[in-house]
Amino acid sequence: MTQSPNRLVATIFGAVYLLVGVLGLFVAGGNVVGEEGGLLLGVFQVNHLHNIAHLLIGAALLIAGLRSTPAAKATNTTVGAVYLLLGIVGFFIVDTALNILALNTADHYLHLASAIVLLGVGLALDRRTTTARATV
Template sequence: MKNSPNRLVGVIFGAVYLLVGILGFTVTSGVDFIATEGGLLLGLFEVNPLHNVAHLLIGAALLIGGLAGVRAAKAVNGVVGAAYMLLGIVGFFIADTGANILALNTADHILHLGSALILLGVSIGADKARLTASPAV
């Protein structure tokens, strides 16, 4: 794993997003599952229970991909990165509407876009030689 940027990023981001998902439940007591406004995690990021579950699922996918191997990590990083890029952009347009079922705020959008850039960057740019090298006979 130490030689694969995709595996390392997948495991680290996976662990962080799992932790964020768990910690999110500490600030969403009394918040409806799909409320458009939620509790503030770290006093900055707005979350509701659905948002917390999404973090748990994404964290698990990243962690499993990172632990499974380079090809899996690269694929999961790319898919999650693309989803976060879309969410980061769309989030700006759905804030303050009924479509904001994840209770997203500006800090969330910026974090999602930052995560997307890192995940997509490592997925696209790293571990190319590792996947194209043919095994010795």
């Protein structure tokens, strides 16, 4: 059995986002929600709500990647679209009360990069699994 690109990307991104969520719990300190947060890898600002989001997204991607190609494709596309929106909106909510995830510029670029990969794979690859039709 060959691994589909969507399953592979979902599994890898899921594992990475789970790891990032766990590591972030150690650096967030007492910052649960709001503009302030600890620095993960000295660059990415996180608070506990941000880490919980990473854990949930990581779990969704990992489960979908291990489950099936259609599940991975749908999850990659959905998470990619959410990250695209978050990456764009993030630039406008920095330094406002709406920044409840303690986002910073590095986070925005990482979310946009994740969106490009997830949307690219989700929309462009494994087309046969969702567009195959029965012949009559």
